[in-house]
Every structure is written in C-alpha cells, then in structure tokens.
Amino acid sequence: MERLPGGRRPRLVSSLGLGRGAAGLARPRPPRRAENCFVPISEIIAVEETEFNKKQRNIGRWQKMAKLHAFTVYYVKKARNHRWRCSNVTFWCVDEHLCNQWIQALKELLEMQKSRPKQLLVYINPYGGKRQGKRIYEQKVAPLFSLASISTDVVITEHANHAKDNLFEVNIYKYDGVVCVGGDGMFSEVMHGLIGRMQKDSGIDQNNPKASLVQCNIRIGIIPAGSTDCICYSTVGISDPVTSALHIIVGDCQPLDVSSVHHNNTFLKYSVSLLGYGFYGDILKDSEKKRWMGPMRYDYSGFKTFLSHHYYEGTIAYQPAKHTHGSPRDKESCRTGCCICKESEKQLAEQQKECGLNHEEGEEEWKFIKGKFLAINAVSMSCACPRSPKGLSPAAHLADGSADLILVRKCSRFDFLRYLLRHTNQDDQFDFPFVDVYRVKSFQFTSKLSEDNESNVMDIGKKRFGQFCRDHPACCCNIVNSTWNCDGETLDSSAIEVRVHCQLMKLFARGIEEKCKDEAAYSQSSIEQLL
Ligand SMILES: CCCCCCCCCCCCC/C=C/[C@@H](O)[C@H](CO)NC(=O)CCCCCCCCCCCCCCC
Ligand SMILES: Nc1ncnc2c1ncn2[C@@H]1O[C@H](COP(=O)(O)OP(=O)(O)OP(=O)(O)O)[C@@H](O)[C@H]1O
Ligand SMILES: [Ca+2]
Known part of the structure; x- marks a missing residue:
C-alpha cells in the first residue's frame, strides 16, 4: 500500500457503498467514519476527474454548496471464483486545489507502475469458439484498455497463421505485449510467432533439439474466446474476458514452461x-x-x-x-x-x-x-x-x-x-x-x-x-x-x-490465487479505499 503526499487528511466524501460512478452520487450518505478497506495502487485501473452536472448536485445538504469537484478511482474488484471486475468510487469536495492534488498524486503513483503495458498489439480470431472474438474485444476489452490509457494496434485475422506470420514482419520491440483474442489455437499461433521471432533474431536454429532457446520477454495476454481456453483457465483460474483484460492492465507477469x-x-x-x-x-x-x-x-x-x-x-x-x-x-x-x-x-x-x-x-x-x-x-x-x-x-x-x-x-x-x-x-x-x-x-x-x-508405415498409413x-x-x-x-x-x-x-515465455497473468484468503478479504466490503 502507498501513502499519499501532503500529510493533511483531505475531507473527501466518497460514494461509499454505492460506488458506481457519478450515478452513485445521486443519493450520497452523510460522511461515515473511516472504513478500513484498501485497494493497492497496483490494482487501481485509472483515476479520472469527474464532472458534476446540476442534477447530480441538486441533492441533500450538498445543494447549498456553490461548486463541487470530484474524481473517480477505477479499481479491480475481486469477486468469486477468481473473477475480476472493474469497479469505481467517486470522491468529491469543495476545494478544487485539493481535488486536483489528489488526482495528480494518484496519477503519479500509477505512472510508477512500470510493469504496466502502454502499447499492445492485438490479434483477434473472428472464427474461434462461438465466433464471438470481435464482439468480446470491442464490447468488453477495448473500453477497459482505453480507460487505462493503453494504446493498441488491432489486427483481425483473415486466415490461419496470419498472426504468426505477421509477428515475423512487424516491429515487435515497440510493443509491451501481444494480446490474442481467441482460444488455445490462437494463443499457440501467437506463441509460435513470438518465440520463433526471438530465435530468428538471435540466430538460434529451432531445428536443433538441443539448442538453448532465447527467452521471450514480450508478454502475451489471452482474452479467452475459444472452445477450451485451457491456457487462460490454468493461469488465471477462470475463463473470463474482463478478468483477463484487467490482468493485462495491471501488468501481471507469469512465466511459463514451453x-x-x-x-x-x-x-x-x-x-x-x-x-x-x-x-x-x-x-x-x-x-x-x-x-x-x-x-x-x-x-x-x-x-x-x-x-x-x-x-x-x-x-x-x-x-x-x-x-x-x-x-x-x-x-x-x-x-x-x-x-x-x-x-x-x-x-x-x-x-x-x-x-x-x-x-x-x-x-x-x-x-x-x-x-x-x-x-x-x-x-x-x-x-x-x-x-x-x-x-x-x-x-x-x-x-x-x-x-x-x-x-x-x-x-x-x-x-x-x-x-x-x-x-x-x-x-x-x-x-x-x-x-x-x-x-x-x-x-x-x-x-x-x-x-x-519403418518402410511399411506409409502403406499402412x-x-x-x-x-x-x-x-x-x-x-x-x-x-x-x-x-x-x-x-x-x-x-x-x-x-x-x-x-x-x-520459463521460456511470459503471460499477463499471476497464476491462480489462493481462494479462501481473497474471497474472505474482499467479500467483507463492497468498497475499498486507499485514502
Ligand atoms: C464422463 C465425462 C468425462 C469427462 C472427462 C473430461 C476430461 C476433460 C479433460 C480436458 C483436458 C483438456 C486439455 C486441453 C487441451 C488443449 O490443449 C486443447 C486445445 O484447446 N484442447 C483439446 O484438445 C480439446 C480436448 C477436449 C477433450 C474433451 C474430452 C471429452 C471427453 C468426453 C468423454 C465422454 C465419455 C462418455 C461416456 C459415457
Ligand atoms: N481468420 C481466421 N480464419 C480461419 N482460421 C483462423 C483465423 N484466425 C485464426 N485461425 C485459426 O483458428 C484456429 C482455432 O482458433 P481458436 O484457438 O481461436 O479457437 P478454437 O479452436 O475454437 O478454440 P480452442 O483452441 O480453445 O479449442 C487457430 O489454430 C488459428 O490458427
Ligand atoms: Ca511445468
């Protein structure tokens, strides 16, 4: 957990319990005594200044105030069975300067999270699993990446091996990771492209079974949209596109044997x-x-x-x-x-x-x-x-x-x-x-x-x-x-x-988390604050 600068305890009121962005402000409760709930900085997705419109302000005792200033913290909320969701909490106060200070301080802390990706290359297989890859990415994943200020180059594959071949051509070194939207087959393509490219660039002959292969440090993120999604399930604990997108955003890293x-x-x-x-x-x-x-x-x-x-x-x-x-x-x-x-x-x-x-x-x-x-x-x-x-x-x-x-x-x-x-x-x-x-x-x-x-094999085959x-x-x-x-x-x-x-390669994952600890800790409260 990180400490915010300033020493002064800011008088911010959060939409406690409601915690659903500006909409949650419609019925604010009176300021409560401090609750001991925490979100580590590493699990904050984004911080944004929040605009109040008149309707939202025209409520209860806040009605009398001239102008309110607010910011919203988007964070990872852990649910049952290793599922992660993006939740948010909005804080507001009358002091504009104080509000800006908080926004600035939180943004600086997020900037310090060096393992987070800033630029990703995304491959979508539109035909994997139930053929929902494109829709899943556009509706569930892209909005989260954009909230977390991650820029993306998206390729919708047109044929098998498109992603693999493409990885031998593009400048992969400008990306912090490669994301595949699809199933285990799609992951396999991306993995072959990345590992193959690393060996080629290092002059390693993949045909030599005894060669020491060069590790691939460009992480792969899997947005599950396939039939089995075994690699995603085994490394995250659930096959769920939003959960996987959040593991990518927070910059998790899980090495993997190949x-x-x-x-x-x-x-x-x-x-x-x-x-x-x-x-x-x-x-x-x-x-x-x-x-x-x-x-x-x-x-x-x-x-x-x-x-x-x-x-x-x-x-x-x-x-x-x-x-x-x-x-x-x-x-x-x-x-x-x-x-x-x-x-x-x-x-x-x-x-x-x-x-x-x-x-x-x-x-x-x-x-x-x-x-x-x-x-x-x-x-x-x-x-x-x-x-x-x-x-x-x-x-x-x-x-x-x-x-x-x-x-x-x-x-x-x-x-x-x-x-x-x-x-x-x-x-x-x-x-x-x-x-x-x-x-x-x-x-x-x-x-x-x-x-x-040996000679009969062909005939029998x-x-x-x-x-x-x-x-x-x-x-x-x-x-x-x-x-x-x-x-x-x-x-x-x-x-x-x-x-x-x-550990030849790395994923945007953290392995399966121990269940009981997390679920007990996170089910106590619907809102976690670092403040
Ligand atoms: C009676 C029910 C028994 C159920 C037993 C279920 C065991 C399932 C074990 C699944 C292991 C998956 C391993 C992952 C492999 C992936 O790299 C690969 C790529 O996605 N998937 C498959 O090859 C796809 C493999 C898909 C395997 C499906 C197996 C289904 C077996 C059904 C047997 C039916 C027997 C019924 C007798 C009345
Ligand atoms: N545009 C495309 N058209 C046809 N095939 C494609 C295309 N893009 C990728 N593929 C191939 O489709 C294969 C299967 O895709 P994918 O793994 O996404 O789905 P799946 O087979 O349903 O899921 P699983 O692998 O989990 O069983 C991959 O091996 C990949 O090479
Ligand atoms: Ca192993």
Missing part, C-alpha cells in the same frame, strides 16, 4: 498445455472435421472416441525432472507466488550465469517404458479448463521446468470411464493400477509400428484411419498410429522428441 517437439532433428511445434497421443489425439483428429459444431465438437468426438476404445503400442523414454522438489502426486497445487516455480527460476538464473546461452544439459539417465496405451499425455501445466476444473494433472506447475507424463495403459472401457470421471470430481485420477505418472524434463516416443517396420487389427477384429488394437494432439493441433509424426524449456 516444450519443444522435434522429429528427426526437425522442429515440429511448441506446446504449453497438452501433448496427447491416443485418446486426446483421436478426439482432436475426429473433431477437426466437425468444426462447424463449435465447442460441442469435442463432446461429440470425445464420446465417439471413448466408444472406439483404441489402444496403441509403443515405447517411451524419459528423463526424470530431478531439479524440482515437486511430485505429480502432491496435494498442493501451483498457485500465485509458487515456491517450487520460484526455486526453478533461481536455478535457471544460476545456469544462465554459469553457462550463458550455450548451456547444454548433461546426459542424465533415461528410463524406458514399453506398453499398450489408451492415452499418453504430457502436460506442462495442470490443463484445468471448464470441463475439468482441476485438470489432467492437478499438481503440475506453470513454471518449474518440467512436464507430467501420464500413461494410461490398456484397461476396460468401464475403468477408463472411471478414470475420466475423476477429472471432474475430487478423487485422485492417478490412483488406478493402469495409470502411471512421472515428472519429466524430456521424453521421446516411438510407436510399435515405426519400430517394427494410407489405409482408413480406425481400421482394426485383421487378426483380432474385437481386440481394439489399432494397426495405424494415433495422432499427437499438440495444444489442440495435430502433428504429422508419431515419433517425437520433447524437451521442456523452463
């Missing part, structure tokens, strides 16, 4: 949420044909894929993440100011100091697992989303330099359903004999098909997807590979090599 995916020394993609083979790969592949259904396509394809119950054979090699103290079976989740992520940040800074950018990771032990899997999921974050509020791996960390590798082995449909259901309730989804989970810093996967006979093993028509084993689902996009190769890059 996994690089390679095949045969060729860069394929980056991933921050889910790399899924088997169940989630098959859902995605099927759902792409049903884009017209909107977000419902995932439920339709999910149900279909569940019924098909395909499993896939292959080998996984992984390097355990020994640098981090956490485990995927922890009861504690990653929250704002997470100690485990902070520890990884320290280790990263030390490594960079010691080895500079040429740091090469030592060849640590590899472990191997062979088997028949219904799903292989690697998640760099919890992957919480409205469908599964605790996510695929509830204890995964946003910025610890590791991913959780979840292996769901062949089991009955009934058991698989029990496993899926646990994503929606409080029971432990890893507490099954057919589910294993490991915290890893890298892994590789090879399907049995490519292991057995040409056959219809979903064709069953001819020898065992009822066994559900699949003679073709599944597809990797990489943050909602399919990969062309089944054999991949994955490496987690600790």
Whole structure:
C-alpha cells in the first residue's frame, strides 16, 4: 500500500457503498467514519476527474454548496471464483486545489507502475469458439484498455497463421505485449510467432533439439474466446474476458514452461498445455472435421472416441525432472507466488550465469517404458479448463521446468470411464493400477509400428484411419498410429522428441490465487479505499 503526499487528511466524501460512478452520487450518505478497506495502487485501473452536472448536485445538504469537484478511482474488484471486475468510487469536495492534488498524486503513483503495458498489439480470431472474438474485444476489452490509457494496434485475422506470420514482419520491440483474442489455437499461433521471432533474431536454429532457446520477454495476454481456453483457465483460474483484460492492465507477469517437439532433428511445434497421443489425439483428429459444431465438437468426438476404445503400442523414454522438489502426486497445487516455480527460476538464473546461452544439459539417465496405451499425455501445466476444473494433472506447475507424463495403459472401457470421471470430481485420477505418472524434463516416443517396420508405415498409413487389427477384429488394437494432439493441433509424426524449456515465455497473468484468503478479504466490503 502507498501513502499519499501532503500529510493533511483531505475531507473527501466518497460514494461509499454505492460506488458506481457519478450515478452513485445521486443519493450520497452523510460522511461515515473511516472504513478500513484498501485497494493497492497496483490494482487501481485509472483515476479520472469527474464532472458534476446540476442534477447530480441538486441533492441533500450538498445543494447549498456553490461548486463541487470530484474524481473517480477505477479499481479491480475481486469477486468469486477468481473473477475480476472493474469497479469505481467517486470522491468529491469543495476545494478544487485539493481535488486536483489528489488526482495528480494518484496519477503519479500509477505512472510508477512500470510493469504496466502502454502499447499492445492485438490479434483477434473472428472464427474461434462461438465466433464471438470481435464482439468480446470491442464490447468488453477495448473500453477497459482505453480507460487505462493503453494504446493498441488491432489486427483481425483473415486466415490461419496470419498472426504468426505477421509477428515475423512487424516491429515487435515497440510493443509491451501481444494480446490474442481467441482460444488455445490462437494463443499457440501467437506463441509460435513470438518465440520463433526471438530465435530468428538471435540466430538460434529451432531445428536443433538441443539448442538453448532465447527467452521471450514480450508478454502475451489471452482474452479467452475459444472452445477450451485451457491456457487462460490454468493461469488465471477462470475463463473470463474482463478478468483477463484487467490482468493485462495491471501488468501481471507469469512465466511459463514451453516444450519443444522435434522429429528427426526437425522442429515440429511448441506446446504449453497438452501433448496427447491416443485418446486426446483421436478426439482432436475426429473433431477437426466437425468444426462447424463449435465447442460441442469435442463432446461429440470425445464420446465417439471413448466408444472406439483404441489402444496403441509403443515405447517411451524419459528423463526424470530431478531439479524440482515437486511430485505429480502432491496435494498442493501451483498457485500465485509458487515456491517450487520460484526455486526453478533461481536455478535457471544460476545456469544462465554459469553457462550463458550455450548451456547444454548433461546426459542424465533415461528410463524406458514399453506398453499398450489408451492415452499418453504430457502436460506442462495442470490443463484445468471448464470441463475439468482441476485438470489432467492437478499438481503440475506453470513454471518449474518440467512436464507430467501420464500413461494410461490398456484397461476396460468401464475403468477408463472411471478414470475420466475423476477429472471432474475430487478423487485422485492417478490412483488406478493402469495409470502411471512421472515428472519429466524430456521424453521421446516411438510407436510399435515405426519400430517394427519403418518402410511399411506409409502403406499402412494410407489405409482408413480406425481400421482394426485383421487378426483380432474385437481386440481394439489399432494397426495405424494415433495422432499427437499438440495444444489442440495435430502433428504429422508419431515419433517425437520433447524437451521442456523452463520459463521460456511470459503471460499477463499471476497464476491462480489462493481462494479462501481473497474471497474472505474482499467479500467483507463492497468498497475499498486507499485514502
Ligand atoms: C464422463 C465425462 C468425462 C469427462 C472427462 C473430461 C476430461 C476433460 C479433460 C480436458 C483436458 C483438456 C486439455 C486441453 C487441451 C488443449 O490443449 C486443447 C486445445 O484447446 N484442447 C483439446 O484438445 C480439446 C480436448 C477436449 C477433450 C474433451 C474430452 C471429452 C471427453 C468426453 C468423454 C465422454 C465419455 C462418455 C461416456 C459415457
Ligand atoms: N481468420 C481466421 N480464419 C480461419 N482460421 C483462423 C483465423 N484466425 C485464426 N485461425 C485459426 O483458428 C484456429 C482455432 O482458433 P481458436 O484457438 O481461436 O479457437 P478454437 O479452436 O475454437 O478454440 P480452442 O483452441 O480453445 O479449442 C487457430 O489454430 C488459428 O490458427
Ligand atoms: Ca511445468
């Protein structure tokens, strides 16, 4: 909390309790005794001089006063379930000079908030999710950015990869951040554009799976308008455009792990949420044909894929993440100011100091697992989303330099359903004999098909997807590979090599805040004052 200059206690009367801008002044209450409610400066959105019109002034005891001077403080009001709203409170007094002093002092304090963005580049996908991206931005987000004096260059995308390609052309360094309005796919595009641009400008070859990538310090803001919005939900705690806009305005910063995916020394993609083979790969592949259904396509394809119950054979090699103290079976989740992520940040800074950018990771032990899997999921974050509020791996960390590798082995449909259901309730989804989970810093996967006979892969691939093993028509084993689902996009190769890059990029977010503390503190009063 900051102290305002002057020492003199100003006699300002606020629209206490009403607190809804000038309209709230219509029925002012007599000045109350000071209330101990606070808004940190870091959560003030803007301060504006407020004009009184005659009608508003013509009230109660204020009627007798010659002229009133006022200002309005717009601030973040925290509501339930991590939702943020812009609220305001208007203060007025008869002393014009005093009023101006307050405005000036508050504006100076806001100027000192150096992490706040002043200029943003915004990409809107008009076709993501329920096709509401443009409307959401114009009606809910743009007015807040303008209130907070943030200037924006807005690009409405005209085709897939428009945002990504554009990020290689524009002068990104003049912006304090890039905002994407859309879903996880849109975020992925912007992330690929920014990370790719950083590597290009630094002469780093993305095709080298061992390269030390250059961190991207230009933050990305996500205004959720997609179908899953898992990255927004997992980093903010809710998928809500106004909440996300406010996190951007106050200049929050959340580092994020990014996994690089390679095949045969060729860069394929980056991933921050889910790399899924088997169940989630098959859902995605099927759902792409049903884009017209909107977000419902995932439920339709999910149900279909569940019924098909395909499993896939292959080998996984992984390097355990020994640098981090956490485990995927922890009861504690990653929250704002997470100690485990902070520890990884320290280790990263030390490594960079010691080895500079040429740091090469030592060849640590590899472990191997062979088997028949219904799903292989690697998640760099919890992957919480409205469908599964605790996510695929509830204890995964946003910025610890590791991913959780979840292996769901062949089991009955009934058991698989029990496993899926646990994503929606409080029971432990890893507490099954057919589910294993490991915290890893890298892994590789090879399907049995490519292991057995590389040359036959092309022939078999040409056959219809979903064709069953001819020898065992009822066994559900699949003679073709599944597809990797990489943050909602399919990969062309089944054999991949994955490496987690600790805190490679940053978001305008602060992680999920502890619920009970905030909600108790903020529900007591509808108005918070710093004065
Ligand atoms: C019985 C109900 C069980 C419900 C189980 C729900 C588990 C949901 C877990 C969601 C995990 C999302 C991970 C995020 C991935 C994103 O990077 C990516 C891009 O947006 N989204 C998807 O790939 C989109 C993935 C969409 C996944 C939808 C899964 C729906 C499964 C439905 C299974 C129905 C079984 C019914 C049996 C009677
Ligand atoms: N103008 C456009 N026309 C067609 N496709 C676009 C356009 N702009 C972006 N895209 C592509 O649309 C894909 C999906 O968009 P987006 O992620 O916003 O929505 P979604 O798929 O409904 O949500 P989610 O990814 O959360 O499931 C992105 O991968 C992006 O490349
Ligand atoms: Ca992680």
